[in-house]
Amino acid sequence: xxxxxxxxxxxSVPEGENLxxxxxxxxxxxxxxxxxxxxxxKGLTSLLLIxxxxxxxxxxxxxASLDKSSGRSTLYIAxxxxxxxxxxxxxxxGNTGGFKTIFGAGTRLFVKA
Amino acid sequence: DxxxxxxxxxxxxKRGQNVTFRCDPISEHNRLYWYRQTLGxxxxxxxxxxxxxxxxxxxxxxxxxxxxxxxxxxxxxxxxRTEQGDSAMYLCASSLxxxxxxxxxxxPGTRLTVL
Numbered sequence: 001x002x003x004x005x006x007x008x009x010x011x012s013v014p015e016g017e018n019l020x021x022x023x024x025x026x027x028x029x030x031x032x033x034x035x036x037x038x039x040x041x042k043g044l045t046s047l048l049l050i051x052x053x054x055x056x057x058x059x060x061x062x063x064a065s066l067d068k069s070s071g072r073s074t075l076y077i078a079x080x081x082x083x084x085x086x087x088x089x090x091x092x093x094g095n096t097g098g099f100k101t102i103f104g105a106g107t108r109l110f111v112k113a
Numbered sequence: 114d115x116x117x118x119x120x121x122x123x124x125x126x127k128r129g130q131n132v133t134f135r136c137d138p139i140s141e142h143n144r145l146y147w148y149r150q151t152l153g154x155x156x157x158x159x160x161x162x163x164x165x166x167x168x169x170x171x172x173x174x175x176x177x178x179x180x181x182x183x184x185x186x187x188x189x190x191x192x193x194r195t196e197q198g199d200s201a202m203y204l205c206a207s208s209l210x211x212x213x214x215x216x217x218x219x220x221p222g223t224r225l226t227v228l
Contacts, residue, residue, distance in 0.1 A: 051213045052213070100161070100171075102158065103157070
């Protein structure tokens with residue numbers, strides 16, 4: 001059974017800092033690992049998706065990596081800005097038992113101006 | 114393409130009433146997912162469809178919940194005899210499974226409050 005854990009649960013940093021959000025999963029038979037951003041009371045916005053055959057993906061100031069052997073993914077945010085303040089969620093979908101997607105509880109990020 | 118849409122955005126109902134939510138996916142997407150999210154938690158998988166076929170349903174989904182996707186287009190999620198514990202945000206997502214990629218795009222959600 002897939003379980004996804006995100007550390008830390010909350011993070012407060014000054015503007016301009018580089019930061020890393022961590023995601024760990026228990027089942028290495030992962031099909032896709034997807035990172036999302038969620039603003040309060042809103043739906044989820046897809047940030048990056050890493051396929052099982054890939055090691056990392058980049059979009060602007062964001063870089064996500066995937067290490068299936070250790071069951072870990074990281075989201076790196078460079079030069080953080082107050083507009084980055086949101087909850088960041090990772091989700092793993094597997095090809096064992098279907099394509100059910102399991103989410104972590106998220107990391108709440110606050111970037112101080 | 115206007116993205117995934119959900120209606121209504123908010124629903125307040127009394128305990129014991131039935132409610133129905135609608136999700137319109139991105140037009141070319143063949144997969145559609147329903148999730149439930151409570152405060153401070155990540156979305157919890159409920160069920161998903163490939164075209165019109167419901168392929169998986171969470172064991173957490175009681176028989177009061179039913180979902181349909183007629184003709185593989187929009188989907189509805191019905192909750193019968195609502196309970197206060199059903200209060201949550203109900204999220205819909207769609208994706209196009211192709212080439213090893215299954216990127217999900219979410220709608221804005223329907224917030225349900227059961228009084």
